[in-house]
Amino acid sequence: MPRPRGLPKTGGRKKGIANKRTREIADAAIAQGLTPLEYMLAVLRDETADPERRDEMAKAAAPYIHPRLASIEASHRIKADVRDLSDAELMAIASSTGIVEEAGGEGEHRGVH
Numbered sequence: 001m002p003r004p005r006g007l008p009k010t011g012g013r014k015k016g017i018a019n020k021r022t023r024e025i026a027d028a029a030i031a032q033g034l035t036p037l038e039y040m041l042a043v044l045r046d047e048t049a050d051p052e053r054r055d056e057m058a059k060a061a062a063p064y065i066h067p068r069l070a071s072i073e074a075s076h077r078i079k080a081d082v083r084d085l086s087d088a089e090l091m092a093i094a095s096s097t098g099i100v101e102e103a104g105g106e107g108e109h110r111g112v113h
Contacts, residue, residue: 037061037064037065040057040060040061041057041061043057044057044058044061
């Protein structure tokens with residue numbers, strides 16, 4: 001009889017745990033002294049190996065060593081008109097370009113009219 005909808009699954013192998021066969025293969029590889037990644041890196045470092053084979057091992061090993069870069073979405077609002085900028089934004093632009101020297105008093109700006 002099937003489990004009624006809405007009832008959580010109970011029993012069975014927990015998510016993320018290797019099954020018996022996978023665990024046996026991994027244990028055998030470790031017992032022999034090299035994991036698949038270690039083998040790929042050994043071939044990659046072997047300067048006497050064929051360069052094409054070394055390239056293939058580099059491609060195969062890369063995902064295990066270097067994570068993929070995540071793509072991000074950048075969104076920026078660009079103000080097209082100088083009249084849309086605040087006084088603080090205008091002063092920051094002027095200061096960064098050397099047009100304005102920092103003055104002692106507020107409202108005192110040399111070089112900008």
